[in-house]
Amino acid sequence: MRKPCCEKQDTNKGAWSKQEDQKLTDYIRKHGEGCWRTLPQAAGLLRCGKSCRLRWINYLRPDLKRGNFAEDEEDLIIKLHALLGNRWSLIAGRLPGRTDNEVKNYWNSHLRRKLINMGIDPNNHRLSNNRPRLDQPPNFTSSCATLSDHQLKCPPHHHPKSRGENDQVSDAGSCFEEDSSGMAADLNLDLKISIPFTSLANAEEEQKHNIACNSSTELDFSATTPSPALLLFR
DNA sequence: AAGAGCGCCAACCGCACTCAA
Protein backbone atom coordinates (compact mmCIF):
# COMPACT_ATOMS: atom_id res chain seq x y z
CA MET A 1 0.00 0.00 0.00
CA ARG A 2 1.29 3.40 -0.92
CA LYS A 3 2.22 5.61 1.93
CA PRO A 4 0.17 8.76 2.31
CA CYS A 5 1.39 11.79 0.44
CA CYS A 6 1.36 13.95 3.54
CA GLU A 7 3.14 12.17 6.34
CA LYS A 8 4.06 15.30 8.16
CA GLN A 9 2.06 15.91 11.27
CA ASP A 10 2.74 19.64 11.17
CA THR A 11 0.99 20.38 7.89
CA ASN A 12 -2.01 22.67 7.95
CA LYS A 13 -5.40 21.40 6.92
CA GLY A 14 -8.72 23.04 6.27
CA ALA A 15 -9.42 26.46 4.91
CA TRP A 16 -6.62 28.51 3.43
CA SER A 17 -5.69 31.85 4.94
CA LYS A 18 -5.04 34.95 2.85
CA GLN A 19 -1.36 34.78 3.74
CA GLU A 20 -1.14 31.20 2.51
CA ASP A 21 -2.90 32.13 -0.72
CA GLN A 22 -0.49 34.99 -1.22
CA LYS A 23 2.55 32.83 -0.61
CA LEU A 24 1.34 30.21 -3.05
CA THR A 25 0.40 32.74 -5.71
CA ASP A 26 3.68 34.57 -5.39
CA TYR A 27 5.67 31.39 -5.61
CA ILE A 28 3.88 30.08 -8.68
CA ARG A 29 4.09 33.45 -10.41
CA LYS A 30 7.80 33.36 -9.82
CA HIS A 31 8.59 29.73 -10.51
CA GLY A 32 5.60 28.39 -12.40
CA GLU A 33 3.49 25.34 -11.69
CA GLY A 34 4.82 21.88 -11.10
CA CYS A 35 6.89 19.93 -8.60
CA TRP A 36 4.08 20.13 -6.11
CA ARG A 37 5.83 17.91 -3.63
CA THR A 38 8.66 20.32 -3.04
CA LEU A 39 6.63 23.46 -3.57
CA PRO A 40 5.23 23.87 -0.04
CA GLN A 41 8.64 23.95 1.59
CA ALA A 42 10.07 26.17 -1.11
CA ALA A 43 7.15 28.54 -0.81
CA GLY A 44 7.22 28.51 2.98
CA LEU A 45 3.87 26.80 3.34
CA LEU A 46 2.88 24.24 5.94
CA ARG A 47 0.72 22.36 3.45
CA CYS A 48 1.11 19.18 1.50
CA GLY A 49 1.79 19.48 -2.21
CA LYS A 50 -1.54 18.03 -3.13
CA SER A 51 -3.32 20.65 -1.11
CA CYS A 52 -1.31 23.41 -2.81
CA ARG A 53 -2.06 22.04 -6.24
CA LEU A 54 -5.77 21.84 -5.49
CA ARG A 55 -5.86 25.33 -4.07
CA TRP A 56 -4.11 26.75 -7.10
CA ILE A 57 -6.15 24.87 -9.67
CA ASN A 58 -9.53 25.37 -8.06
CA TYR A 59 -9.22 28.81 -6.62
CA LEU A 60 -6.09 30.87 -7.26
CA ARG A 61 -5.46 30.37 -10.97
CA PRO A 62 -5.81 33.78 -12.65
CA ASP A 63 -7.87 32.51 -15.59
CA LEU A 64 -10.70 31.19 -13.46
CA LYS A 65 -14.11 32.54 -14.31
CA ARG A 66 -16.06 31.85 -11.10
CA GLY A 67 -19.59 33.06 -10.56
CA ASN A 68 -22.80 31.64 -11.93
CA PHE A 69 -22.86 29.29 -14.88
CA ALA A 70 -24.37 30.67 -18.05
CA GLU A 71 -27.19 28.86 -19.75
CA ASP A 72 -24.98 27.72 -22.59
CA GLU A 73 -22.50 26.40 -20.07
CA GLU A 74 -25.26 24.39 -18.42
CA ASP A 75 -26.27 23.01 -21.79
CA LEU A 76 -22.75 22.03 -22.56
CA ILE A 77 -22.26 20.31 -19.22
CA ILE A 78 -25.41 18.28 -19.74
CA LYS A 79 -24.40 17.34 -23.24
CA LEU A 80 -20.91 16.39 -22.24
CA HIS A 81 -22.09 14.49 -19.19
CA ALA A 82 -24.45 12.52 -21.36
CA LEU A 83 -21.53 11.62 -23.53
CA LEU A 84 -18.68 11.28 -21.08
CA GLY A 85 -20.27 10.44 -17.76
CA ASN A 86 -18.63 11.67 -14.58
CA ARG A 87 -15.40 12.63 -16.24
CA TRP A 88 -15.30 16.06 -14.81
CA SER A 89 -11.84 17.02 -15.91
CA LEU A 90 -12.78 16.33 -19.50
CA ILE A 91 -16.00 18.27 -19.18
CA ALA A 92 -14.26 21.15 -17.45
CA GLY A 93 -11.70 21.18 -20.21
CA ARG A 94 -14.43 22.28 -22.58
CA LEU A 95 -15.56 25.08 -20.28
CA PRO A 96 -13.11 27.95 -20.28
CA GLY A 97 -12.32 29.20 -16.80
CA ARG A 98 -14.10 26.36 -15.05
CA THR A 99 -12.51 23.66 -12.94
CA ASP A 100 -13.46 20.03 -12.65
CA ASN A 101 -14.35 20.58 -9.02
CA GLU A 102 -16.59 23.49 -9.89
CA VAL A 103 -18.34 21.58 -12.64
CA LYS A 104 -18.75 18.56 -10.40
CA ASN A 105 -20.21 20.66 -7.60
CA TYR A 106 -22.53 22.47 -9.97
CA TRP A 107 -23.72 19.22 -11.44
CA ASN A 108 -24.39 17.69 -8.05
CA SER A 109 -26.08 20.73 -6.59
CA HIS A 110 -28.00 22.17 -9.55
CA LEU A 111 -28.08 20.18 -12.74
CA ARG A 112 -28.78 16.78 -11.21
CA ARG A 113 -31.84 18.11 -9.47
CA LYS A 114 -32.91 20.02 -12.54
CA LEU A 115 -32.90 16.85 -14.62
CA ILE A 116 -34.65 14.87 -11.92
CA ASN A 117 -37.37 17.51 -11.76
CA MET A 118 -37.81 17.14 -15.50
CA GLY A 119 -38.22 13.40 -15.14
CA ILE A 120 -34.79 12.54 -16.45
CA ASP A 121 -32.42 10.18 -14.76
CA PRO A 122 -29.21 12.19 -14.36
CA ASN A 123 -27.12 9.04 -14.23
CA ASN A 124 -27.96 7.81 -17.69
CA HIS A 125 -29.90 10.74 -19.19
CA ARG A 126 -32.87 8.53 -19.85
CA LEU A 127 -36.40 9.53 -19.24
CA SER A 128 -37.29 8.22 -15.85
CA ASN A 129 -40.05 5.58 -15.89
CA ASN A 130 -41.66 6.57 -12.63
CA ARG A 131 -42.01 10.20 -13.56
CA PRO A 132 -43.13 10.53 -17.14
CA ARG A 133 -43.45 14.01 -18.53
CA LEU A 134 -46.68 15.26 -19.98
CA ASP A 135 -44.94 17.20 -22.69
CA GLN A 136 -42.90 14.26 -23.79
CA PRO A 137 -42.86 13.83 -27.56
CA PRO A 138 -45.19 10.96 -28.51
CA ASN A 139 -42.67 8.93 -30.47
CA PHE A 140 -39.74 9.73 -28.32
CA THR A 141 -37.42 6.87 -27.54
CA SER A 142 -34.39 7.35 -25.45
CA SER A 143 -31.09 7.05 -27.22
CA CYS A 144 -29.91 5.18 -24.18
CA ALA A 145 -32.48 2.47 -24.41
CA THR A 146 -29.85 -0.18 -24.96
CA LEU A 147 -28.36 0.12 -21.52
CA SER A 148 -27.84 -3.22 -19.94
CA ASP A 149 -28.73 -4.01 -16.36
CA HIS A 150 -25.07 -4.23 -15.62
CA GLN A 151 -24.47 -0.74 -16.87
CA LEU A 152 -27.35 0.57 -14.91
CA LYS A 153 -25.96 -0.97 -11.78
CA CYS A 154 -22.39 0.10 -12.41
CA PRO A 155 -21.83 3.82 -12.22
CA PRO A 156 -19.57 5.34 -14.86
CA HIS A 157 -16.65 5.81 -12.53
CA HIS A 158 -16.18 2.06 -12.37
CA HIS A 159 -14.82 2.11 -15.85
CA PRO A 160 -11.07 2.12 -16.19
CA LYS A 161 -9.59 5.52 -16.56
CA SER A 162 -7.50 6.48 -19.49
CA ARG A 163 -5.47 9.60 -19.79
CA GLY A 164 -2.98 11.26 -22.02
CA GLU A 165 -2.64 13.78 -24.78
CA ASN A 166 -4.37 11.72 -27.40
CA ASP A 167 -6.71 9.97 -25.10
CA GLN A 168 -9.66 8.93 -27.16
CA VAL A 169 -12.84 8.92 -25.21
CA SER A 170 -13.78 5.45 -26.16
CA ASP A 171 -14.52 4.31 -22.66
CA ALA A 172 -16.93 7.08 -21.89
CA GLY A 173 -18.82 6.03 -18.81
CA SER A 174 -22.12 7.06 -20.13
CA CYS A 175 -25.18 5.58 -21.61
CA PHE A 176 -23.57 5.86 -25.01
CA GLU A 177 -20.88 3.41 -24.29
CA GLU A 178 -22.74 0.40 -25.51
CA ASP A 179 -24.84 2.27 -27.99
CA SER A 180 -21.85 3.60 -29.81
CA SER A 181 -23.83 3.83 -32.99
CA GLY A 182 -26.41 5.88 -31.17
CA MET A 183 -26.04 9.40 -30.00
CA ALA A 184 -22.28 9.58 -30.12
CA ALA A 185 -22.40 8.74 -33.76
CA ASP A 186 -25.27 11.08 -34.33
CA LEU A 187 -23.30 13.79 -32.67
CA ASN A 188 -20.49 13.12 -35.04
CA LEU A 189 -18.06 13.37 -32.19
CA ASP A 190 -14.48 12.38 -32.18
CA LEU A 191 -13.51 13.69 -28.81
CA LYS A 192 -9.92 14.02 -27.86
CA ILE A 193 -8.43 15.19 -24.63
CA SER A 194 -6.31 18.25 -24.86
CA ILE A 195 -5.10 21.23 -22.94
CA PRO A 196 -8.01 23.47 -22.03
CA PHE A 197 -7.94 26.26 -24.53
CA THR A 198 -7.98 28.94 -21.87
CA SER A 199 -4.46 28.01 -21.08
CA LEU A 200 -3.39 28.35 -24.64
CA ALA A 201 -2.09 31.50 -26.14
CA ASN A 202 -4.65 31.85 -28.90
CA ALA A 203 -7.08 30.12 -31.17
CA GLU A 204 -4.38 28.87 -33.45
CA GLU A 205 -2.79 27.08 -30.59
CA GLU A 206 -6.13 25.59 -29.75
CA GLN A 207 -6.41 24.15 -33.21
CA LYS A 208 -2.95 22.75 -32.98
CA HIS A 209 -3.90 20.88 -29.87
CA ASN A 210 -6.73 19.20 -31.61
CA ILE A 211 -9.44 20.06 -29.20
CA ALA A 212 -11.92 19.89 -31.92
CA CYS A 213 -14.00 17.12 -33.20
CA ASN A 214 -13.63 16.16 -36.82
CA SER A 215 -11.29 19.00 -37.63
CA SER A 216 -13.63 21.64 -36.33
CA THR A 217 -12.53 23.77 -33.40
CA GLU A 218 -15.76 23.34 -31.54
CA LEU A 219 -17.68 20.33 -30.51
CA ASP A 220 -20.45 19.89 -32.99
CA PHE A 221 -23.65 19.24 -31.18
CA SER A 222 -25.82 19.91 -34.15
CA ALA A 223 -26.97 16.36 -33.76
CA THR A 224 -29.89 14.78 -35.45
CA THR A 225 -30.79 13.17 -32.13
CA PRO A 226 -30.29 15.47 -29.19
CA SER A 227 -29.88 14.10 -25.72
CA PRO A 228 -33.19 13.29 -24.06
CA ALA A 229 -32.29 15.73 -21.36
CA LEU A 230 -31.80 18.49 -23.85
CA LEU A 231 -34.93 17.74 -25.76
CA LEU A 232 -36.79 18.62 -22.62
CA PHE A 233 -34.42 21.22 -21.36
CA ARG A 234 -35.30 23.98 -23.75
C1' DA B 1 -35.36 34.87 18.29
C1' DA B 2 -33.54 30.44 18.03
C1' DG B 3 -32.87 25.93 16.62
C1' DA B 4 -33.25 22.55 12.78
C1' DG B 5 -32.70 21.41 8.20
C1' DC B 6 -30.71 22.01 3.89
C1' DG B 7 -27.70 23.43 0.09
C1' DC B 8 -23.40 24.95 -1.56
C1' DC B 9 -18.66 24.63 -2.12
C1' DA B 10 -13.83 24.28 -0.67
C1' DA B 11 -10.97 20.87 0.69
C1' DC B 12 -9.61 16.16 1.76
C1' DC B 13 -8.95 11.24 0.71
C1' DG B 14 -7.84 7.27 -1.74
C1' DC B 15 -6.97 5.20 -5.98
C1' DA B 16 -5.10 5.07 -10.69
C1' DC B 17 -1.89 6.42 -13.99
C1' DT B 18 2.73 7.87 -15.87
C1' DC B 19 7.38 7.72 -16.07
C1' DA B 20 12.02 7.59 -14.63
C1' DA B 21 15.40 4.89 -12.21
Place this chain on the structure above:
DNA sequence: CTTGAGTGCGGTTGGCGCTCT
Protein backbone atom coordinates in the same frame (compact mmCIF):
# COMPACT_ATOMS: atom_id res chain seq x y z
C1' DC C 1 10.46 -5.86 -16.01
C1' DT C 2 9.73 -3.87 -11.52
C1' DT C 3 9.22 -0.37 -8.33
C1' DG C 4 8.20 3.89 -6.30
C1' DA C 5 7.70 8.95 -6.59
C1' DG C 6 4.95 12.34 -8.47
C1' DT C 7 0.72 13.77 -10.15
C1' DG C 8 -4.18 13.80 -11.59
C1' DC C 9 -8.87 12.49 -10.97
C1' DG C 10 -13.37 11.47 -8.96
C1' DG C 11 -15.92 10.64 -4.73
C1' DT C 12 -16.82 12.23 -0.30
C1' DT C 13 -16.81 15.16 3.72
C1' DG C 14 -17.32 19.08 6.70
C1' DG C 15 -18.17 23.80 7.63
C1' DC C 16 -20.61 27.82 6.72
C1' DG C 17 -24.56 30.43 5.55
C1' DC C 18 -29.26 30.71 4.34
C1' DT C 19 -34.10 29.41 4.88
C1' DC C 20 -37.76 27.44 7.26
C1' DT C 21 -40.49 26.38 11.26
